[in-house]
Amino acid sequence: MTPGQRLRQLANVLNGSTPLGLLLAGLAGTRTVGGPRGLVIATGYRWRLPFAGAFTVGNVIIYRAGPDAALANPVLLRHEERHSTQYAWCLGVPFVVFYFIAAVWSVLRTGDPASENLFERQAGLAAGGYVDRGRRRPRWTAGRTFGRTSGGNAGEAAGGNADEAAGGNPGGTEA
Ligand SMILES: [Zn+2]
Numbered sequence: 001m002t003p004g005q006r007l008r009q010l011a012n013v014l015n016g017s018t019p020l021g022l023l024l025a026g027l028a029g030t031r032t033v034g035g036p037r038g039l040v041i042a043t044g045y046r047w048r049l050p051f052a053g054a055f056t057v058g059n060v061i062i063y064r065a066g067p068d069a070a071l072a073n074p075v076l077l078r079h080e081e082r083h084s085t086q087y088a089w090c091l092g093v094p095f096v097v098f099y100f101i102a103a104v105w106s107v108l109r110t111g112d113p114a115s116e117n118l119f120e121r122q123a124g125l126a127a128g129g130y131v132d133r134g135r136r137r138p139r140w141t142a143g144r145t146f147g148r149t150s151g152g153n154a155g156e157a158a159g160g161n162a163d164e165a166a167g168g169n170p171g172g173t174e175a
Contacts, residue, residue, distance in 0.1 A: 001038050008088045009038035012058040015092025021060025030062060039081060043067045053129070056083040058092070075127045082123035110134065
């Protein structure tokens with residue numbers, strides 16, 4: 001571990017987010033193993049929320065997939081690891097509140113919770129299995145030159161959310 005990774009590990013223990021992640025992982029009946037760079041890998045998560053193939057609480061990366069599939073995706077792990085660093089910067093659980101606000105902002109701007117979510121952008125949209133839908137552009141027709149127009153850019157928002165489930169194993173089909 002680098003000094004930064006050690007600091008992150010310590011910070012997320014002290015700010016309570018890693019203990020919370022371990023509690024959640026335990027309550028949800030996942031299997032946990034020590035991962036690289038001070039992370040904890042929890043696999044076999046079955047609860048409905050959140051709607052993602054993987055998510056992060058402190059230093060705990062929680063996957064719906066089994067251990068083989070989870071560890072076979074280093075790109076997604078790097079993405080989730082950046083969320084772990086974000087927890088440390090946000091002093092732990094406040095990250096969840098900031099993330100929620102950023103996701104709502106993104107939905108209002110782009111129609112999906114990731115494209116303009118600064119936490120997801122910083123963690124890497126593609127690495128998280130997200131599609132960058134960009135901003136809805138104002139419509140320059142009918143004399144309207146500014147602001148959101150009704151019915152505009154419906155195509156950009158169509159197609160549903162490519163959330164982190166795309167990078168994981170949403171079905172959880174492992175034995
Ligand atoms: Zn993410």
